Amino acid sequence: MHGISNCDTIKKAKKWLLDQGIECHFRDYKKQPPAAQELRQWGLIVGWEALLNKRGTSWRKLPEEVQSSVTEENVFALLCDNPSMIKRPFLVVQDGTHIDAFVGFKPEQYAAIFKL
DSSP states (O other): OEEOTTOHHHHHHHHHHHHTTOOOOOEETTTSOOOHHHHHHHHHHHOHHHHBOOSSHHHHHSOHHHHHTOOTTTHHHHHHHOGGGBOSOEEEEEETTEEEEEESOOHHHHHHHTTO
């Protein structure tokens, strides 16, 4: 799981996983920000729009001309410079060689992911 330690949604997701007995490795965006190439790979899995958190204060603080000019070509550099704008949690699940990823947290979503 990737996110920011003090995020309430991250805390809820981690608690849900713990309550279900599911182990998870956590990576804090603030301490270990993803590189642009890693973000591009995530974007291929979930779509770049899903990675961009437009509800947070970091997004709202951007000038409108920056907000309106975000595209697939420049979003990953923006997210590298502002890891708080990466939607969270970003959950990566690997089953053998198959890797899948999910953005956000809802208990019913996680129950479906982990077939509970």
